[in-house]
Amino acid sequence: MFYTLTANPAVDMTVSCNGLVPNENVRSGSASYTPNGKGLDVSYAFKKFGVDSVALGFFAGFTGKFIVEETMNMGCLCRPVWVDGITRICAYINDGENEYGVLNPGAPITPQNEQELYKILDTAGNLDCLVVSGSVPPRASKDFLDKVVDHAQARGADVVLDLSSSKLKDLAAKKPLLIKPNHHEMREIFGVQIDTDDDARRALAMAHEIGIQNVLLTMGSRGSAYFSNGEDIWYAQRQFNIKLVSSVCAGDSTLAAFLHKWYDDRDNVEDALKLALATGANVAESVGLGDFGHVEEYSKRIAVRKLPR
Ligand SMILES: O=P(O)(O)OC[C@@]1(O)O[C@H](CO)[C@@H](O)[C@@H]1O
Numbered sequence: 089m090f091y092t093l094t095a096n097p098a099v100d101m102t103v104s105c106n107g108l109v110p111n112e113n114v115r116s117g118s119a120s121y122t123p124n125g126k127g128l129d130v131s132y133a134f135k136k137f138g139v140d141s142v143a144l145g146f147f148a149g150f151t152g153k154f155i156v157e158e159t160m161n162m163g164c165l166c167r168p169v170w171v172d173g174i175t176r177i178c179a180y181i182n183d184g185e186n187e188y189g190v191l192n193p194g195a196p197i198t199p200q201n202e203q204e205l206y207k208i209l210d211t212a213g214n215l216d217c218l219v220v221s222g223s224v225p226p227r228a229s230k231d232f233l234d235k236v237v238d239h240a241q242a243r244g245a246d247v248v249l250d251l252s253s254s255k256l257k258d259l260a261a262k263k264p265l266l267i268k269p270n271h272h273e274m275r276e277i278f279g280v281q282i283d284t285d286d287d288a289r290r291a292l293a294m295a296h297e298i299g300i301q302n303v304l305l306t307m308g309s310r311g312s313a314y315f316s317n318g319e320d321i322w323y324a325q326r327q328f329n330i331k332l333v334s335s336v337c338a339g340d341s342t343l344a345a346f347l348h349k350w351y352d353d354r355d356n357v358e359d360a361l362k363l364a365l366a367t368g369a370n371v372a373e374s375v376g377l378g379d380f381g382h383v384e385e386y387s388k389r390i391a392v393r394k395l396p397r
Pocket residue numbers: 096098099100124125126129178191221222223224252336337338339340
């Protein structure tokens with residue numbers, strides 16, 4: 089069974105308007121409020137593929153209650169750790185031309201809250217794979233993520249990391265099964281700007297050198313991705329354009345789709361990449377995750393090639 093951990097969940101407020109005007113109020117054309125956070129998005133996307141998972145995380149106040157209730161309404165299993173405060177609201181604004189995101193810090197957690205989470209990990213049934221995604225809340229212990237990985241690995245679970253922080257580099261020594269950086273995060277972590285296959289090769293090799301087993305490197309709006317298992321590298325490219333509505337949950341859904349195909353069939357990289365990019369593209373065409381209505385059709389329009397060794 090997959091477990092996901094969203095240490096810092098969020099209600100996403102997605103707003104569209106006809107341009108922002110400095111020092112003036114503008115009225116939005118539409119606003120939606122959706123339960124989110126990176127690991128939760130992975131659980132929601134799994135559910136759309138008929139895959140069950142258990143969503144873990146720290147939740148607080150009315151927003152935390154909303155997320156947990158909506159998660160269960162979607163048919164996802166959820167084991168919340170309740171903390172004081174209010175789970176954050178993150179604002180995403182589309183002014184017709186650009187997307188803007190304002191990500192708030194979230195409800196602080198205590199060492200007791202962390203212990204409660206470790207206890208859940210120590211006793212969780214069928215913990216095969218833990219997907220740890222997103223930022224950590226204020227006041228988390230410095231070694232919080234190290235301990236999360238240790239507790240999961242002590243149970244024999246694989247660990248997948250989708251973290252933008254520099255902490256990812258420290259955790260590499262624990263040999264995570266897979267990481268999913270985008271090209272911006274890869275540049276920040278390894279100092280390599282990725283414009284060509286050779287740039288990707290260099291950055292991917294650096295990730296493997298420090299202990300990471302597999303890397304799914306997404307290239308954002310370019311509609312492409314690399315996957316490397318340390319022996320071979322594949323490159324996938326979408327062959328169609330999309331009408332962008334919100335790219336916010338696209339990366340998380342891409343990861344869920346990839347894991348869904350690849351986790352139990354590690355040779356099936358080509359199909360996993362096709363489903364991953366198709367899902368990310370379709371999710372970017374709606375607010376939140378959308379209905380995955382075009383995923384099957386889009387999967388047929390992704391080109392995949394293996395890079396020469
Ligand atoms: O602050 P984090 O955890 O890095 O990112 C939070 C967040 O941007 O990630 C999701 C999209 O990936 C959104 O639903 C959510 O608001």
